[in-house]
Amino acid sequence: xxxxxxxxxxxxxxxxxxxxxxxxxxxxxxxxxxxxxxxxxxxxxxxxxxxxxxxxxxxxxxxxxxxxxxxxxxxxxxxxxxxxxxxxxxxxxxxxxxxxxxxxxxxxxxxxxxxxxxxxxxxxxxxxxxxxxxxxxxxxxxxxxxxxxxxxxxxxxxxxxxxxxxxxxxxxxxxxxxxxxxxxxxxxxxxxxxxxxxxxxxxxxxxxxxxxxxxxxxxxxxxxxxxxxxxxxxxxxxxxxxxxxxxxxxxxxxxxxxxxxxxxxxxxxxxxxxxxxxxxxxxxxxxxxxxxxxxxxxxxxxxxxxxxxxxxxxxxxxxxxxxxxxxxxxxxxxxxxxxxxxxxxxxxxxxxxxxxxxxxxxxxxxxxxxxxxxxxxxxxxxxxxxxxxxxxxxxxxxxxxxxxxxxxxxxxxxxxxxxxxxxxxxxxxxxx
Numbered sequence: 001x002x003x004x005x006x007x008x009x010x011x012x013x014x015x016x017x018x019x020x021x022x023x024x025x026x027x028x029x030x031x032x033x034x035x036x037x038x039x040x041x042x043x044x045x046x047x048x049x050x051x052x053x054x055x056x057x058x059x060x061x062x063x064x065x066x067x068x069x070x071x072x073x074x075x076x077x078x079x080x081x082x083x084x085x086x087x088x089x090x091x092x093x094x095x096x097x098x099x100x101x102x103x104x105x106x107x108x109x110x111x112x113x114x115x116x117x118x119x120x121x122x123x124x125x126x127x128x129x130x131x132x133x134x135x136x137x138x139x140x141x142x143x144x145x146x147x148x149x150x151x152x153x154x155x156x157x158x159x160x161x162x163x164x165x166x167x168x169x170x171x172x173x174x175x176x177x178x179x180x181x182x183x184x185x186x187x188x189x190x191x192x193x194x195x196x197x198x199x200x201x202x203x204x205x206x207x208x209x210x211x212x213x214x215x216x217x218x219x220x221x222x223x224x225x226x227x228x229x230x231x232x233x234x235x236x237x238x239x240x241x242x243x244x245x246x247x248x249x250x251x252x253x254x255x256x257x258x259x260x261x262x263x264x265x266x267x268x269x270x271x272x273x274x275x276x277x278x279x280x281x282x283x284x285x286x287x288x289x290x291x292x293x294x295x296x297x298x299x300x301x302x303x304x305x306x307x308x309x310x311x312x313x314x315x316x317x318x319x320x321x322x323x324x325x326x327x328x329x330x331x332x333x334x335x336x337x338x339x340x341x342x343x344x345x346x347x348x349x350x351x352x353x354x355x356x357x358x359x360x361x362x363x364x365x366x367x368x369x370x371x372x373x374x375x376x377x378x379x380x381x382x383x384x385x386x387x388x389x390x391x392x393x394x395x396x397x398x399x400x401x402x403x404x405x406x407x408x409x410x411x412x413x414x415x416x417x418x419x420x421x422x423x424x425x426x427x428x429x430x431x432x
């Protein structure tokens with residue numbers, strides 16, 4: 001099998017060679033726009049084929065009694081069905097009495113925990129957060145835009161630290177929390193992080209759990225949204241943050257969130273909160289004024305659908321069979337068109353829902369614009385940063401889960417053309 005000759009990086013080409021490359025890319029882009037595409041890589045939604053995997057839920061539950069004989073159609077059970085909590089406690093590596101099974105959205109639980117801290121304070125809080133002069137959160141970047149918009153909506157300040165392969169820059173985090181009592185929390189997606197695919201190691205998690213914090217009520221908002229969303233058979237194991245924090249003498253520091261939103265039905269799954277037993281009771285003590293119990297009918301149908309923790313794992317293997325070829329197609333397209341040009345770096349995640357692409361500084365917005373004008377919708381440049389502003393304007397988040405494999409292949413060939421054109425035009429302008 002022949003191997004293609006290595007490409008010369010664009011930055012090493014002469015002005016004439018660069019101009020010729022730009023002309024080639026402009027021609028390719030004109031052909032792309034002429035196709036009249038309408039493709040969307042903006043959000044990490046399950047595809048219809050993935051949702052079909054859970055179609056049997058629509059015919060469940062069989063009967064309306066849980067294993068204790070309680071009628072799930074009625075009020076009560078604020079903490080959720082014990083059998084469902086046991087199932088996901090096993091998957092999350094915690095004890096069942098440390099888990100709350102709630103409604104369909106873990107984002108709602110995150111919002112409730114944040115607002116409860118603002119209104120009432122948390123365990124160890126000297127006062128409600130709303131009475132503090134300033135509240136600051138640490139935000140690893142690139143990260144999840146909805147975390148940032150939630151904070152922004154309450155006027156909470158955000159400081160960023162880089163997200164690395166082994167988790168957030170822990171030295172930077174430690175420096176921020178040790179002397180500033182206004183630093184009350186930190187967002188973290190610990191497993192297959194959105195969008196870079198990082199996995200927080202046990203070592204980094206241990207430092208986050210044990211680090212001295214000026215705020216006695218510093219919280220880790222541990223959004224383990226992709227704990228089970230593996231793309232390879234080499235399955236990353238989530239760090240046991242609750243045990244680490246307890247051993248370090250900070251048992252109430254982490255609040256863990258997860259859901260079945262990308263496991264069963266995105267709009268009709270079950271969300272989970274986990275923490276110390278005191279954290280669970282603190283959460284329920286406020287939730288009781290807002291709810292008389294979750295949708296236990298939906299919880300029972302999930303119990304019957306999965307049957308066991310192994311049933312969840314087997315179900316996720318079926319998701320992997322659908323998703324993995326799409327992620328492979330992203331990598332194949334970017335490699336085929338951009339490898340060696342020196343204009344893009346991208347992640348090859350082992351799980352999760354996203355691929356993160358870094359282009360030359362100042363180019364991301366142009367790439368997104370070119371793609372949009374060619375009929376390919378991408379997440380806005382900067383969305384993975386607080387206030388939607390990437391200081392270097394270089395990061396692009398790709399979400400290949402929802403389109404068909406053929407659509408992903410088409411879209412990614414187009415995205416690669418847009419990256420090559422935007423980067424080459426900028427280089428040519430610089431040398432001109």
